[in-house]
């Protein structure tokens with residue numbers, strides 16, 4: 001007898017909370033700064049986020065509905081990804097407020113915009129790592145029947161990388177020491193990367209690959 005709980009998302013999950021986000025988790029957070037054509041700044045977290053390509057480095061995140069970040073990137077073709085860390089968790093959370101486009105979430109969250117090197121969008125000065133990105137594709141997501149959904153995948157090529165020197169140990173990026181936060185499920189769950197959660201495992205026959 002199968003003791004698994006089964007549901008078809010299209011018919012509803014039947015549980016107190018949708019488990020989808022909790023299962024595909026914890027997820028890295030795309031903390032995205034962007035700029036409107038009017039020059040106004042925007043900052044918001046997106047946990048439907050990941051890296052998808054090595055050469056060139058491509059990252060992507062998805063907007064559930066047409067939000068300010070999507071509109072800005074459509075208009076300017078640029079954005080910056082900022083690393084969300086435990087000391088910045090509350091500010092990251094404050095930056096997700098559903099504020100009108102004219103509201104600058106940097107101000108709302110008490111953060112400092114600092115100029116990027118290549119793109120015109122500033123990065124979060126307090127964040128130890130940032131990727132300057134040029135938008136490579138915006139894809140409206142379809143369902144399995146080929147019908148358009150209200151999800152938009154925004155892809156960007158990383159054209160500039162900023163790393164705090166404190167996170168380079170003998171030149172090697174110190175993920176375990178980064179205090180990176182990750183989004184879990186439910187209304188409020190997050191995880192923090194800690195040194196004691198690291199374990200190592202090498203691939204059997206492919207010592208040269210980085211992927």
Ligand SMILES: Cc1cc2nc3c(=O)[nH]c(=O)nc-3n(C[C@H](O)[C@H](O)[C@H](O)COP(=O)(O)O)c2cc1C
Nearest residue numbers: 044045046047048062063064067068069096097098
């Ligand atoms: C940790 C976290 C992750 C989020 N992930 C997403 C996401 O993946 N997609 C999305 O559309 N909204 C996501 N949101 C909600 C947006 O941040 C929120 O709608 C925000 O107001 C959008 O800002 P914008 O309109 O300035 O782009 C997330 C919020 C939080 C706190």
